[in-house]
Amino acid sequence: MVSRRHHPLRCWLICCSLILMLLAACSTNSSVTSSATKGSSPVPPPTAVPGTALGAPGCQPPSPMDAAPSQGLPETQGTATGVQLWALFFADMPIHPKQEIKIVWRMTGSGSFHLSTHGPRGMPAQPTFGPEEHGGSNWNRPGDEWGSGFIFPVAGCWDLHATRGTASGDVWLMVQ
Numbered sequence: 001m002v003s004r005r006h007h008p009l010r011c012w013l014i015c016c017s018l019i020l021m022l023l024a025a026c027s028t029n030s031s032v033t034s035s036a037t038k039g040s041s042p043v044p045p046p047t048a049v050p051g052t053a054l055g056a057p058g059c060q061p062p063s064p065m066d067a068a069p070s071q072g073l074p075e076t077q078g079t080a081t082g083v084q085l086w087a088l089f090f091a092d093m094p095i096h097p098k099q100e101i102k103i104v105w106r107m108t109g110s111g112s113f114h115l116s117t118h119g120p121r122g123m124p125a126q127p128t129f130g131p132e133e134h135g136g137s138n139w140n141r142p143g144d145e146w147g148s149g150f151i152f153p154v155a156g157c158w159d160l161h162a163t164r165g166t167a168s169g170d171v172w173l174m175v176q
Contacts, residue, residue: 055079055172059157062172065093070138080169083109085162086141087171094176100128100151108143111165115148120156
């Protein structure tokens with residue numbers, strides 16, 4: 001015969017076990033992304049600190065930098081909706097004011113590709129070249145490729161804004 005005194009305790013233990021299993025199932029990390037390009041294999045996105053955004057206005061946070069798998073150079077995925085935007089920096093981090101840097105871009109979508117920059121107090125960065133369309137490279141990210149060069153005149157948060165057709169995205173960069 002089962003004692004009625006232990007019945008509430010048994011129900012409580014079963015409920016707690018079910019809640020823990022539900023929480024464990026909901027917290028499974030599914031960071032696999034499909035980023036296949038013409039004949040290329042998927043490449044995982046850069047790793048960000050869990051719980052942080054890719055990049056937010058005012059560099060709160062800036063776009064996270066990671067080493068590109070095939071390049072060893074700093075890269076970041078831009079913040080965009082409906083398209084993917086990537087930037088590969090041919091420079092040591094951190095980037096300093098008045099330092100000329102080359103940035104290679106990849107963006108999915110269609111249409112012409114344009115760049116604009118907005119720094120502290122709306123100041124633009126000085127373009128040194130581009131964007132120039134590239135025929136391709138061994139940098140394995142989705143989209144078509146362009147190269148550009150910039151000199152950021154002052155330290156602070158910079159919004160590198162890319163548009164392609166009706167799509168747009170941003171890379172938020174701290175210049176120190």
